[in-house]
Amino acid sequence: MLSMKKWFLKLTIFSFSLLLVTISHSQSGIIKGNANDGLTNEPIIFANVVLVGTTIGTNTDENGYFEFTDLEPGIYDVQISYIGYKSITITEQQVQNNRPTTVNFSLESDAQQLEEVTIKADAFKKPVESPVSLRTIGVTEIKRRPGGNRDISRVIQSLPGVTSSVSFRNDLIIRGGAPNENRFYLDDVEVPNINHFATQGASGGPAGIINVDFVKEVDFYSGAFPANRGNALSSVFQFRQKDGRNDRLGFTATVGATDLGATLEGPIGEKTTFLFSARRSYLQFLFEAIGLPFLPIYNDFQAKVKYKPNNKEEWTFIGLGAIDNFELNLDAEPTESNLYILENIPVNNQWNYTNGIVYKRYSDKGYTTFVLSRNMLNNEAFKYTNNDDSSEDNLLLRYKSQEIENKLRVEHKERVGLYNLIYGAGTEFVKYNNSTQNKIFTSSGPQDINYTSDINFVKYYGFGQISREYLESRLVLSLGLRMDGYSYSSDMSNPLDHLSPRLSASYRLNENWSLNANAGIYYQSPPYTVLGYKEENVLVNKENNVKLIRASHIVTGLEWNTSQSSRITLEGYYKHYSEYPFLLRDNISLANLGGDFGIVGNEPVLSTGKGRTFGAEFLFQQRLYKGFYGILAYTYGHSQFEDASAEFIPSAWDSRHILNTTIGKQFKKNWEAGINLRVQSGLPITPAAEDASLVENWDRNNAAYPDYSRINSLRGDAFAALDFRVDKKWFFDKWSLNLYLDIQNFVLSNASSTTLILDRPLDSEGNPIGDGIIENPNDPIDEQRYLLKSVEDSATVTTPSIGVVISI
Numbered sequence: 151m152l153s154m155k156k157w158f159l160k161l162t163i164f165s166f167s168l169l170l171v172t173i174s175h176s177q178s179g180i181i182k183g184n185a186n187d188g189l190t191n192e193p194i195i196f197a198n199v200v201l202v203g204t205t206i207g208t209n210t211d212e213n214g215y216f217e218f219t220d221l222e223p224g225i226y227d228v229q230i231s232y233i234g235y236k237s238i239t240i241t242e243q244q245v246q247n248n249r250p251t252t253v254n255f256s257l258e259s260d261a262q263q264l265e266e267v268t269i270k271a272d273a274f275k276k277p278v279e280s281p282v283s284l285r286t287i288g289v290t291e292i293k294r295r296p297g298g299n300r301d302i303s304r305v306i307q308s309l310p311g312v313t314s315s316v317s318f319r320n321d322l323i324i325r326g327g328a329p330n331e332n333r334f335y336l337d338d339v340e341v342p343n344i345n346h347f348a349t350q351g352a353s354g355g356p357a358g359i360i361n362v363d364f365v366k367e368v369d370f371y372s373g374a375f376p377a378n379r380g381n382a383l384s385s386v387f388q389f390r391q392k393d394g395r396n397d398r399l400g401f402t403a404t405v406g407a408t409d410l411g412a413t414l415e416g417p418i419g420e421k422t423t424f425l426f427s428a429r430r431s432y433l434q435f436l437f438e439a440i441g442l443p444f445l446p447i448y449n450d451f452q453a454k455v456k457y458k459p460n461n462k463e464e465w466t467f468i469g470l471g472a473i474d475n476f477e478l479n480l481d482a483e484p485t486e487s488n489l490y491i492l493e494n495i496p497v498n499n500q501w502n503y504t505n506g507i508v509y510k511r512y513s514d515k516g517y518t519t520f521v522l523s524r525n526m527l528n529n530e531a532f533k534y535t536n537n538d539d540s541s542e543d544n545l546l547l548r549y550k551s552q553e554i555e556n557k558l559r560v561e562h563k564e565r566v567g568l569y570n571l572i573y574g575a576g577t578e579f580v581k582y583n584n585s586t587q588n589k590i591f592t593s594s595g596p597q598d599i600n601y602t603s604d605i606n607f608v609k610y611y612g613f614g615q616i617s618r619e620y621l622e623s624r625l626v627l628s629l630g631l632r633m634d635g636y637s638y639s640s641d642m643s644n645p646l647d648h649l650s651p652r653l654s655a656s657y658r659l660n661e662n663w664s665l666n667a668n669a670g671i672y673y674q675s676p677p678y679t680v681l682g683y684k685e686e687n688v689l690v691n692k693e694n695n696v697k698l699i700r701a702s703h704i705v706t707g708l709e710w711n712t713s714q715s716s717r718i719t720l721e722g723y724y725k726h727y728s729e730y731p732f733l734l735r736d737n738i739s740l741a742n743l744g745g746d747f748g749i750v751g752n753e754p755v756l757s758t759g760k761g762r763t764f765g766a767e768f769l770f771q772q773r774l775y776k777g778f779y780g781i782l783a784y785t786y787g788h789s790q791f792e793d794a795s796a797e798f799i800p801s802a803w804d805s806r807h808i809l810n811t812t813i814g815k816q817f818k819k820n821w822e823a824g825i826n827l828r829v830q831s832g833l834p835i836t837p838a839a840e841d842a843s844l845v846e847n848w849d850r851n852n853a854a855y856p857d858y859s860r861i862n863s864l865r866g867d868a869f870a871a872l873d874f875r876v877d878k879k880w881f882f883d884k885w886s887l888n889l890y891l892d893i894q895n896f897v898l899s900n901a902s903s904t905t906l907i908l909d910r911p912l913d914s915e916g917n918p919i920g921d922g923i924i925e926n927p928n929d930p931i932d933e934q935r936y937l938l939k940s941v942e943d944s945a946t947v948t949t950p951s952i953g954v955v956i957s958i
Contacts, residue, residue, distance in 0.1 A: 178883065179221035179245035181253055185214045185230055188256040189565055191461050191512040194232055197257075202227035202239065221245050223820070223881035225290065225774060227715070228253045236260045241715065241773050242290040247881045248957060249400055252393065259565065260623070274717050274771075275369070278570060278617040279628045281656035282666035282707045282721060283373030285309050285769075289365045289392075291779075294814065296826040297873025297894040299407050299951070301358040302368060302389075303345065308810045308826065310767035310783040311372050311723075313803050315833070320345050321354030321744065323803045324372050325723055326763030326789025327384030327701075329354045329744035330677060334387045335379070336360070337454070339468045339506030339523045340557065344387075346448040346474045347500060350529050350551065351677035351751040352744030359450045359472050361427045363402055363413045366392040373705045373723060374654050374668035377613040377630030378561050378572060383674045383701040383727070391468075393456045394423035401958045407892065407951030408433050409448070418455075425454045434477075443482040443491045447475045462512045468523075471503035480537060487941070490907045493852040496533035496547055502526060506557075516564025516571075527553040529749075535849070546850065547588050549749065553678050554581040561613075573614035581606045582678040586752065591847035591855060592735060593839060599752075603682040605689070607638040609675075611645065628654040634673055634698070638681060641695050648673045648698055666707045666721075673698045676731050679751035680740070690754045697729045697757040715773035722766045730759030730791065736858045739791040742802040761791035762798065780813040793861060800834045800862050807831040807868075820879040829870040834862035838906055843935040854906040854938070866903060872896040888955040895948050909937040 181201075185194040193214025200207040201218065204226075210216045223245050231237040235257040245251050275286045287305060292298065298305045303320035306312055313323040321329040330352040334341045345355025369388040371379075379386045394400075399416035411429035418424055434445040453469035476498040482488045506523030532539075533547040561574030581604075588599040615630035630652045633645035642648075652670030659665065675681075675698060680691050707721035731740040732755055739759045743750045765787025772780045785808040790798040807830070814824030841847065842854035877890040 178219075178247050179223050179881075180217065180219050180250035181221060181226065181228060181243065181245060182215070182217040182250050183228075183253040183255065185210045185216065185232075185255040185257060186461070187235075188258050189512075189516045189563065190514055191517065193461070194230075194235065194255075194257055197230050197232035197235075197255075199228065199230045202229050223247055223879075223886075225816070227774075230255045230257070232257065234259060242288050244290055246886045246957065247883055248885050249395060250397060252395075274711065276656070277376075278619070278626045278656075279376040279572070279615055279630065279654060280371055280374040280668070281626060281628075281654055281664075282668050282705050283371060283723075285370045285372075285771075287368045287370065289362060289367060290774075292362050292365065292368070294822060294824060294875065294877060295812065296814075296824045296875035296892065297828075299892060299894065300362045300404075300953070302360055302362065302365070303358050306368075306370060306387075307828075308781055308783060308812055309370065309372075310721075310769045310785045310808075310810075311765075311787070312785075313805045313808060313833075314828070314830065315354075315803075319354050319356050319746075320358060321349075321352070322385065324384040325725060325765065326787055326801065326803050327725070328352070328741040328801075328803065330740075330750065331382065331384035331674065331701075332387065333379065333382040333385070334389070336389045336470060336504070336506075337391050337466055337468050338508050338519060338521050339504065340525070341470060341504045342525055342527065342553070342555070343502065346450070346472055347446065347476060347498065348502070348527070348529075349744055349746065350527070350553075350749045351679045354744065356446070357408060357431075357448060359452075359470060360389060361411065361413065361429065361450070361452050363404070363411075363427065364391045364425055364452055364454065366390045373670075373703050375652070375670065375672060376572070377615040377632045377650070377652065378559075378574060380611055380613070380632055380634055380650070380672075381674050383672055383699060383725075391425070391454055394425040394454065396423050403954075403956045404429075405952075405954040407894075407949065407953065421459055422455065422457045424456075425452075427452045438479055441479075441482050441488075443479050443488040444495060445477040445479050447477065449473045464510050466508040466510075468504070468506045468508065470505075472501065474498075474500040478537060486907060486910060486912070489910075490853075490905075492537060496531045498529075498531045500530070501528050513564075515566075516562060518560065518562045519574075521557070521559040521576075523555075523557045525555050525557075527551075531748075545587065545589075546852075549584075549586050549588065551584040551586075551679070551749075552582070555579070568618050570617040571615070573612075575612040576610070578609040579606070580609060580678070582682045584679070584682050584752070589850045591844070591850045593855075593858065594735070596846055596850060597735075601684040601687070603684045603689070605638075605682050607636055609634065609636050611635070624658045626654075626656045630654075630670075636675065636698070639692050639696070641697050648700075662711050662713075664709045664711075666709060668703065668705045670703050672701050672703065674701070675699075676740075676755070676757075677751040679749055680731055680753075680755055683752055683754060685754065691731075694754065694756050696731065696755060699730050699757075700728045702726045715775045717769075717771055719769045720766070721769075722764075724764040725762065727759070727761035727763075727791070729757040730761055731755035731757060732759040732792075737794040738858050738861050739793075739801070741791045742861065759792055760796075760798075761789075761801065763787065763789045774816070777816045778814070781810065783810045784808070794859075800865075802834055802836075802862060804834050804862070805830055805832075820881070822877040822879075824875050826873040826875075827870070828873075829868070831868045832866035835864040835866050835903070836861045837864055841935075842906060843938045845934040845936060848908070848936055885956065885958045888953075888957075890953045890955075891950070892953060893948065893950045904940045904942055906938045907941055909939040 197210045199216045227241045229239040295305045307314045311325045315321045346357045347355045371386040394415035396417045402413040404411040409429045409431045413427040415425045431448045434447045450472040455467040457465040504525040509520040531549045535544040556579045559576035583604040585602045611634040613632040617628035632650040634648045635645035636642035654668045656666045705723045710718045734754045768784045770782040789801040789804040791801045809829040811827045816822045836856040838854035839857040875892045880887040
């Protein structure tokens, strides 16, 4: 590892030195865009548009169009104002010489602002439906975040209320909820998972699928979910993608820490634009070269096509897909560590896709959105004893499963007098199949799981939300209602049994301070692995009357928006869970699982579990101001779910203290540097079972199994890690170059964990001799055990990487 670090450092110094001699001083950047009414899409004529912090300004023309030319490359904030509409500032727009920067404004009418007043446009979004627990992240923030590796999931971990599990995974644990409680939308199309090597039944994985070059901004809701976004208990993510450029073809090539990527964009005629990208990992070559026992190979593809025949209609096609293969390197050096991994990890092949069409139709009062989409996951895994597949007698695991969803959603938004209305309905046709052969060992002894399942059912739902401002816009109230039903069973079929009311309120104390609050009830489906589980050809969990999971939220907050593009928020939250799946095989709540590879929920359950999470969050967020930007986020929280005795105990995500600090500075000549500090108290740990050394267990599981009678009774060490990043950009007439060095997980205090492995005899070089298995002579013949020993695993590994982004 040390030699690799030296190689990275030498290459970085050489590359920086080589490119320093080719600095360009061209100044031909362009910002252009349109201003339209957010409900009718009619152009806003003669609106005032300015570049904040400069003396540069202009007005929109009769088509709502504006343009700034001859700009020096850099980052700009663009602000628009017009009488009768709320002023908007779109922050941190990157301007380059080789392509125009498009900034489109969708303005919201302000019936109470009918005469000219002093302009104050907040740098932070605050919709009336969700005035609390909403954070918006721009693409510039995502790309430059130290340690983020241009991965949106990793950037989110800098925000309050977000717990991280281990450094190499992107599990999103929001306010103490499980990783399966999050929902993702890409330009209004729901995407079940945004990570490679997804954990089926949850949402995590080691690397993100979404290409950041497509992203315009991300809205992250950790509470106060709007009524048109359902089936979520902990968070909702809305990714808004940019449109392809409409002037000419453009190309971007990226070399990141783990993959190579290419993006192509441009016009197709006068009314259509497109974006397309493909990426492929190169980690498998590096891992094989340095002798690691596993080879992760991933590919992803992303596409967007936008067609606007006129200003009253627009069509958008969204495509996202991934192909993931997790292979074993059987030629790796047979060290103790490598043998443990090779014996434990299955071969896994996955692919998934989401395709969707979004049609928007504008009228004089509002607009209607139609969303038609289909998504599919194919997940396969197998494992043989000693990785010997010459005989089926050696089979330990053969798993194949598919999840298919076909979705239609219609929603309408309009303004009636002083009221904003959103209402709509939707339906989904779901197909799920599963074929499982698995030999396992648990506290109940050896078990052979062997079943096939093939189910389908229909989801249906309706929603509505009404909002209004009072007291000269000082008070904003929003009331929403949603109902969901599933044809899966009589326990889920009645939408009136799943009414989800929600109420939001925001009161502006003065120009800078406001009080915000939300209360709501939310429902979510158990994983399809739970719904489709069978024993003796019977849907066991359907017979067990499995239900939708329910969570009740209460959130209050105080917000201070300064005049320097920064804000401070303090929020308190409480969530109460009921009807959570309780796993009968392991006697634990499903809420404790999902933070590792594999499958979650493939077993019998009862909908009897309860849980609660509560805490407080502090956030200071500074947008780019005089060259500086930063985030300071602190969370104090508890996450508790019931054990087998119906007692509340810490869940696997009960991290009491989380501190994240990001500080960055832009320097002259397009240099930029930033650091990110992460400090987190240790997560609970479940110890290994005392009989984990039994031969029968090890021959089936190839690892110690957890003693769930003592679930989360131990706690890991706290950890602190520092990420560092430095960027240098060059802007030429026809192309631009971004070179960066990113050092992830420079460990200040390492959180290590203990793993039990077989205690094998070693040769003089430390490699195991033969099969190396020693049977403990002190055990009776009918209960043979292996000798085991503990080894420490580091939860964080320092990873230096160089990135190159070329845009033409």
